[in-house]
Amino acid sequence: MKVLKFGGKSLASGQAFDNVINIIKTKVNEGPIVIVVSAIGDTTDTLENILDLAKTKQDYTTAFETFKNRAYHNEADINTELEVLSKLYEGVSLIEDYGVKIKDQVLAQGELISSKILAAQLNAKGLKATPVDSRQFFITDANFGSAQAIEEVSKQKTQAYFAALDKETIAVVTGFIGSTDKGETTTLGRNGSNYSAALLANFIEADELQNYTHVDGIYTANPDWVKNAQKIEELHFDEANELANFGASILHAKTILPLVENNIPLRILNTLNPENKGTLISNKPTDKGIKSLSVQSNVALVQFEGRGLLGIVGVDARVFTALANEGISVGVISQGSSERGLGFIVEEKDADKAAEALNREFSNDFYTRDVNSISIIRDLAVISIIGQNLSTFDKPYAALVKNKIVPILFNNTVTGKNVSLVVRKEEAKKALNVVHGQIFGIAKKINIAVFGNGLVGGTLIDQILQSAQSIEDKKNIALSIFAIGNSKKVLLNDGGINCNWREEIKDQSVAYNIQEVIDYANANHLENLIAIDNTASGEFIKNYIPLVENGFDLISSNKIANTISYSFYNELRQTLKANHKEYLYETNVGAGLPLIDTIKLLHLSGENITKIKGVFSGSLSYIFNNYSIQEKPFSEVLKEAITKGFTEPDPREDLSGNDVGRKLLILARELDLQNEFEEISIQNLIPTDLQAVDTPTFLNSLEKLNPYFDKIKQGLAPDTVLRYVGELSGDLQKDKGVLETKLIEVPTSSALGQLKGSDSIFEIYTESYGDNPIIIQGAGAGASVTARGVFGDILRLADK
Known part of the structure; x- marks a missing residue:
């Protein structure tokens, strides 16, 4: 014998009924079955809403007529149930009130209607079935609204009833309801239909209870919230009981306990996908470890503070007795030691009642000022991690903090195998995804906003899209670009932008400010946020601090933020530190070369760096490497550099020496020097008359540069070439160093003189290495190289 239980969603439409009937047909062929049903679809909520309309003298009759005329109500004789509802509603309307006893009678009609309709449909399909009212054998206490079965009496009556039932007839039993020994209707509380099914399976000693729902089984997290949640194939009764205790919506502790008694397996199945094997819950041992994450929403935190009660025995007993007397169940509890502080979680609907109960209990203590306050924090959620060992919770907790989620309360069970976190309700979905990704090793999702989609930005976007699947496969990191913006418009897609982004940006981008991007990320619960600045904008850097304060890490190929005033430089770093965020900018100097990281490591290790010298600009490297050895006018070499994308859009940014x-200033500040940009001695290579003209005019006047550079080239000594270098020197242990950029001639045989193409070279002199510098050399310009360097920063951040 198998007991099949169908929830309200499984019966919510004509197609759903067909699926249920097809499942029953299949199961009948496999052996005897009993069916347990919930009310159809939203019936329970509808009946309660009509009850409230009647209580408040509103037009309940229209809503009741709409309910009566539901199409599927014509498929069975439910006049008795509708008549009971009509009289109850009329009575409530007359007295303008109702209690839990009346409410139980009203809600019970939903299950009775469901049982009759399914039985009628089965008979119409040629399957002999009969509706069964479980009030005939489920005898309960008189705790209306959340009754408990009196098991011995109920068991005897159940066994007697089914012994007398025709063995060829399928019983369609009402879930959720029972009756007192006086015949008064009761309901069995939350998940009551599942509890009914478990009791029935226990009493008739079924081989298995099959619970048909709208999902394929129990998952590592709610799949509606966590897209990569994984189905759990098997659970032990104890693990399922833990899940139920911590709020897994598909289970309830009362459902598990009756099954354990007779070792009856429970299988969670999907009505819409009956071929799936679902999740099996039994006494079979399973692998140890974390099983699932559950979320309880709609809870509130009640905080009790009584400094004058410190050390007084019996305070906790008074608190929880007062709550118990009001029928209030308490969840997560936190207690302070330095003062008499007590915080605990209750259902939000019970929060005011809990506070009132405590105010009454401690009224005299308020008068004597031994109790300071009783307050409520609403709109919270509890995330519970079943099987989590506290000793390995450091990474999930750190990931939450990195994502700007700081739990309000933290609790672990005595066994240390379950951890609960209380967070704000609006943070719950994001928190669940962050913790789930950390715990289960499923691809960690990194949500990226790219600002600046020109040559470097566009190349980066293409690189990310082309490499995303490979990175996910190899590194378990899922890169998703949710925003692409320029100075005026942004393209947003919380599911990730695809390879058609160039066309979509033309058609779907919208005007924006940075707060709207932040709000979009928050509204869509996006975790692990990175903002990438590939602009050359002095305006965009104003967004850095708001982005950091709202949970974004930063990556930038834009040098301006690191080279404007030292006060901003310092403020940004203080903001990063306060918000536990990172700012990476390896491409600021040397494009994709590992220069900044090397200098940081040397400095942090205590190495005394005495001088840094080199060809810092890949653009100027290309220009002077070629101009020094080719018989071409300077303007032609410059045009080649522009065409290859080696220069800034306005090449004067390079030729001025400002870049x-x-x-140079960025490296100085990495050594904790407090130099300002204005203190750098910079040789400007642009003739005065071309310095102030607009960009198009300058680009049309490049030939005017030739006489100036021809004269310099003609003055070169034999076997020398031109190089534009930067040098940081002076006493670098003080607050400021000496920074200088200039065009010089160097021997062709020297390291600087042997540079080719657009390579950069950096010589790092230290106290330990003396006259033998550390040399870093490689490609120093180009959109692809720079984009690849930014990409490297993304992966560094993702690993963290």
């Missing part, structure tokens, strides 16, 4: 100056 080299900024890079």
Whole structure:
């Protein structure tokens, strides 16, 4: 014998009824079955809403007529149930009130209607079936609204009833309801239909209880919230009981306990996908470890503070007795030791009642000022991690903090195998995804906003899209670009932007400010946020601090933030530190070369860096490497560099020496020097008359540069070439160093003189290495190289 239980969602439409009937047909062929049903679809909520309309003298009759005329109500004789409802509603309307006893009678009609309709449909399909009212054998206490079965009496009556039932007839039993020994209707509380099914399976000693729902089984987290949640194939009764105790919506502790008694397996199945094997819950041992994450929403925190009660015996007993007398169940509890502080979680609907109960209990203590306050924090959620060992919870907790989620309360069970976190309700979905990704090793999702989609930005976006699947396969990191913006418009897609982004940006982008991007990320519960600045904008850096304060890590190929005032530089780093965020900018100097990281490591290790010198600009490297050895006018070499994308859009940014100056300043500040940009001695290579003209005019006047550079080239000594270098020197242990950029001639045989193409070279002199510098050399310009360097920063952050 198998007991099949169908929930309200499984019966919610004509197609759903067909699925249920097809399942029953299949199961009948396998052996005897009993059916347990919930009320159809939203019936329970509808009946309760009509009850409230009647209580408040509103037009309940229209809503009741709409309910009576539901199409599927014509498929069975439910006049008795509708007549009971009509009289109850009329009575409530007359007295303008109702209690839990009346409410139980009203809600019970939903299950009775469901049982009759399914039985009628089965008979119409040629399957002999009969509706069964479980009030005939489930005898309960008189705790209306959440009754408990009196098991010995109920068991005897159940066994007697089914012994007398025709063995060829399928019993369609009402879930959720029972009756007192006086015949008064009761309901069995939350998940009451599942409890009914478990009791029935226990009493008739079924081989298995099969609970048909709208999902394929129990998952590592709610699959509606966590897209990569995984189905759990098997659970032990104890593990399922823990899940039930911590709020897993598909289970309830009362459901598990009756099954354990006779070792009856429970299988969670999907009505819409009956071929799936679902999740089996039994006494079979399973692998140890974390099983699932559950969420309880709609809870509130009640905080009790009584400094004057410190050390007084019996305070906790008074608190919980007062709550118990009001029928209030308490969840997560936290207690302070330095003062008499007590916080505990209750259902939000019970929060005011809990506070009132405590105010009454401690009224005299308020008068004597031994109790300071009783307060409520609403709109909270509890995330419970079943099987979590506290000793390994450091990474999930750190990931929450990195994502700007700081739990309000933290609790672990005595066994240390379950951890619960209380967070704000609006943070719950994001928190669940963050913790789930950390715990189960499923691809960690990194949500990226790219600002600046020109040559470097566009190349980066393409690199990410092309490499995303490979990175997910190899590193378990899922990169998703949710925003692409320029100075005016942004394209947003919380599911991730695809390879058609260039066309979509034309058609679907919208005007924006940075707060709207932040709000979009929050509204869509996006975790592990990275903002990438591939602009050259001095305006965009104003967004850095708001982004950091709202949970974004930063990556930038834009040098301006690191080279404007030292006060901003310092403020940004203080903000990063306060918000536990990272700011990576390896491409600021040397494009994709590992220069900044090397200098950081040397400095942090205590190495005394005495000088840094080199060709900092890949653009100027390309220009002077070629101009020094080719018989071409300077303007032609410059045009080649522009065409290859080696220069800034306005090449004067390179030729002015400002770009080299900024890079030099960035390195100086990595050594904790407090230099300002204005203190750098910079040789500007642009003739005065071309410095102030607009960009198009300058680009049309490049030939005017030739006389100036021809003269310099003609003055070169034999076997020398031109190089534009930057140098940081002076006493670098003080607050400021000496920063200088200039065009010099160097021997062709020297390290600087042997540079080719757009390579950069950096010589790092230290106290330990003396006159033998550490040399870093490689490609120093180009969109692809720079984008690849930014990509490297993304992966560094993702690993963290």
